[in-house]
Amino acid sequence: xIAAIIIADSETEGETRCQPVSATTNWACIDVLGQPVLxxxxxxxKNGGIDSVFVFSPPQGSFGIHADARALALDNWRAxxxxxxxxxxxxxxxxxxxxxxxxxxxxxxDMLAFHHEQGQPVSRALAADGPVxxxxxxxxxxxxxxxxxxxxLATDPAYYELLGYVNRLSSAREFRRLVVDxxxxxxxxxxxxxxxxxxxxxxxxxxVGRGARLVAPAFVGRGVKIGDDCLITRGSNVERxxxxxxxxxxxxxxxxxxxxxxxxxxxxxxxxxxxxxxNLRHDVTLEITDPVVxxxxxxxxxxxxxxxxxxxxxxxxxxxxxx
Amino acid sequence: xxxxGPVVVMQVPEMLNVEEVxxxxxxxxxxxxxxxxxxxxxxxxxxxxxxxGVEMLLRCLEEVLKRDGDLKLAALSPxxxxxxxxxxxxxxxxxxxxxxxxxxxxxxxxxxAVPQDDPWFANVFNELGVLKQAS
Numbered sequence: 001x002i003a004a005i006i007i008a009d010s011e012t013e014g015e016t017r018c019q020p021v022s023a024t025t026n027w028a029c030i031d032v033l034g035q036p037v038l039x040x041x042x043x044x045x046k047n048g049g050i051d052s053v054f055v056f057s058p059p060q061g062s063f064g065i066h067a068d069a070r071a072l073a074l075d076n077w078r079a080x081x082x083x084x085x086x087x088x089x090x091x092x093x094x095x096x097x098x099x100x101x102x103x104x105x106x107x108x109x110d111m112l113a114f115h116h117e118q119g120q121p122v123s124r125a126l127a128a129d130g131p132v133x134x135x136x137x138x139x140x141x142x143x144x145x146x147x148x149x150x151x152x153l154a155t156d157p158a159y160y161e162l163l164g165y166v167n168r169l170s171s172a173r174e175f176r177r178l179v180v181d182x183x184x185x186x187x188x189x190x191x192x193x194x195x196x197x198x199x200x201x202x203x204x205x206x207x208v209g210r211g212a213r214l215v216a217p218a219f220v221g222r223g224v225k226i227g228d229d230c231l232i233t234r235g236s237n238v239e240r241x242x243x244x245x246x247x248x249x250x251x252x253x254x255x256x257x258x259x260x261x262x263x264x265x266x267x268x269x270x271x272x273x274x275x276x277x278x279n280l281r282h283d284v285t286l287e288i289t290d291p292v293v294x295x296x297x298x299x300x301x302x303x304x305x306x307x308x309x310x311x312x313x314x315x316x317x318x319x320x321x322x323x
Numbered sequence: 324x325x326x327x328g329p330v331v332v333m334q335v336p337e338m339l340n341v342e343e344v345x346x347x348x349x350x351x352x353x354x355x356x357x358x359x360x361x362x363x364x365x366x367x368x369x370x371x372x373x374x375x376g377v378e379m380l381l382r383c384l385e386e387v388l389k390r391d392g393d394l395k396l397a398a399l400s401p402x403x404x405x406x407x408x409x410x411x412x413x414x415x416x417x418x419x420x421x422x423x424x425x426x427x428x429x430x431x432x433x434x435x436a437v438p439q440d441d442p443w444f445a446n447v448f449n450e451l452g453v454l455k456q457a458s
């Protein structure tokens with residue numbers, strides 16, 4: 001029996017998080033072409049033959065509210081530590097631990113075979129640019145304290161070379177790269193939605209106004225409203241429940257969930273999230289304070305995100321979420 | 324020969340919201356009323372610009388053009404560039420890397436003051452017209 005423990009935390013070796021979307025949300029929890037990376041990891045593990053998946057993430061409704069991101073990260077790891085100890089009691093043969101700040105495509109069977117071959121209690125994934133927070137651990141030969149992460153990092157692992165696609169998802173630029181790589185099929189991540197014509201995906205209940213043009217490749221998420229005479233082009237994705245107002249052009253950009261973009265704008269080479277705008281061409285991050293230009297769209301973002309994950313039917317041990 | 328006043332350089336505040344626009348216009352407004360106003364706005368400190376701020380810039384440009392003057396933007400911060408591009412007004416203004424360049428641009432001799440030879444294609448159209456008539 002193999003279990004997986006997923007901690008939704010930014011990948012970092014140091015004390016601070018790397019450019020998270022907000023104080024408590026990381027890029028792996030944000031919709032990418034219709035589904036968060038976290039959800040895709042759970043799907044992938046389910047299809048790869050994992051018996052049980054445990055997810056530790058910010059509790060429902062707490063996105064952007066929790067004051068202490070570091071404390072939250074520690075809480076997640078502490079909870080993961082307790083879970084890992086239980087996996088040892090339940091005699092799981094191996095436990096996969098993933099810090100899902102990174103999106104990585106790998107063959108689980110191959111990694112398992114490597115782990116058994118090496119005979120060490122801990123195996124760690126290694127990408128071309130360095131180690132990835134993805135470990136395979138033999139619970140019978142690894143004992144942990146409350147601080148699971150420190151215990152894992154203190155152990156000398158066998159390194160498993162990742163030959164598949166890896167994206168650290170530590171910044172807006174890397175988020176954007178993941179979207180573009182998906183459109184160009186450089187990774188296995190596929191858009192969720194109906195491909196209404198080659199290279200154009202539209203999610204459920206999305207509305208596209210009169211005269212609006214969606215030029216491939218483009219993605220329009222569930223519940224999105226694209227206003228009249230808008231233009232969505234050059235690998236742009238407009239995620240769930242966003243609203244693009246009349247005659248606005250979105251070019252080579254990502255509009256994250258629940259974002260309103262005003263009338264007659266020209267957004268290019270950017271990632272927009274509520275009031276935050278990352279412009280990748282000028283390499284600048286700014287807060288848009290004018291609600292006429294850009295603002296968060298009302299709606300319970302956290303509940304929708306969690307309902308997507310809960311539909312998978314796995315046992316969830318996230319704080320604050322009851323089954 | 325037309326005369327005009329000195330070039331005025333003004334620093335745009337860090338946050339150009341409704342309140343700051345009001346304060347800024349109290350300083351800038353009288354300058355726009357002069358004959359052939361020549362204004363350079365230093366945007367190096369701009370961090371945020373709301374739609375009110377962009378509207379102010381457009382109104383100022385309109386006012387100076389009515390009086391046969393000009394308004395130019397200089398030293399745009401990356402934030403200011405992003406906002407002007409986002410609101411599709413970046414190309415409306417003449418922009419310069421530095422205030423000195425912007426000021427210097429006012430001293431350049433305008434094209435219509437220099438006698439121009441007929442362009443090379445002037446006679447081509449005439450000849451085409453003749454050929455068309457002949458056919």
